[in-house]
Amino acid sequence: MRSRPILAISAAALTVALAGCTAASATSNSSAASTASGAEAEAADTSLTDVQDAGVLIVGTEGTYRPFTYHEDGSGDLTGYDVEVIKAVADQLGVEVQFEETQWDAIFAGLDAGRFDVIANQVSITPEREQKYEFSEPYTYSTGVVVVADTNTDITSVESLAGKRTAQSLTSNWYTMAEEAGAEIEPVEGWAQAVALVRDGRVDATVNDLLTYLDYAQQGDNQGLRIAVQTDDVSRSAFAFAQGSDALVAAIDQALADLQADGTLESLSRQFFGADVSVAPAL
Structure with a gap:
């Protein structure tokens, strides 16, 4: 029971x-x-709101890399193509800009440590860097160029460097290009020495970056020289960010698009290079 x-x-x-x-x-x-x-x-991702709340975009740059980031003679003010572009971007975002001048060897470490929000220093986009950092849309495009004396009509392509003498810095990728084309290399320390040899007729050509030549021409120093060949290899430079900065990257991409549309990027390009380097070249 x-x-x-x-x-x-x-x-x-x-x-x-x-x-x-x-x-x-x-x-x-x-x-x-x-x-x-x-x-x-x-x-x-608070990368954008952090900048907006602070009211300032902190930018890492060298300050010693003419014509991209350097101090003006006389006034000492920081200027350059990259400096003026990022200033215009900050205006679009409605914030101030604060530059943190850093040596190139330490600039990515500064970004990793959070010392600044972005690097503006003509940073080339490479597969290795893309694995570790985020990038804006490019604001600079460049190619390689073969520079010869005005009177030289023999060089019409990279391939025609075969058997010719070119002046190259041994540590540059342009040395490799000239060597692979079959050129006989005259070692030099840098661009100024290379073009002096070309102008004097001691070598047939030098291979270098288009931006280097345009800056040289902008100073009025290219008398007796011309670009004989423009290579098919295009390099792209952009602002670099730490991983996880998607919101800030998107906002800066929009600012760059607006600056492209209203002609600001072209104007700054022509100011520093005498040509529009803010768009991809038509090859």
Whole structure:
């Protein structure tokens, strides 16, 4: 007679226990979901809002790399193509700009450490850098060029450098290009020495970057020289950011698009290079 009530009580107790376990499991799952949500919130991209809240975009740059980032003679003010472009971008974002001048060898370490929001220093986009950093849309495009004396009509392509003498810095990628084309290399320390040899007729040509030649021409120093060949290899330079800066990158990309549309980028390009280097060349 007592066994049935005892079973009933046990069943009831079991039901309550199971219900308690289910509730505890639900609570545990809810707590885990809440914790995950909190972790996601902590990991949220605040790169743009941080800049907006601070009212300033902190920019890493060298300040010693003419014509991209350097100090004007006389006034000492920081200027250059990259400097003026990032200033225009900051205006589009509605914030001030603060430059942190850093040697090139330490500039990426500064970005990694959070010392600045972005690097503006003619940073070339490479596969290796893209694995570690984020980049804006390019604001500078360049190619290689073969520079010869005005009177030289023999060199019409990279291939025609075969058997010719070219002046090259031994540590540059342009040395490799000239060597692979079959040129005989005259080692030099840099651009100024190379073009002096070309002008004097001691070598047939020098291979270098288009931007280097344009800056040289902008100073009025290219008399007696001309570009004989423009290579098919196009380099792209952009602003560099730490990983996780998607929101800031998107905002700066939009600012660059607006500056391209209103002619600001072209104007700055022509100011520093005498040509529009803000668009990809038509090869």
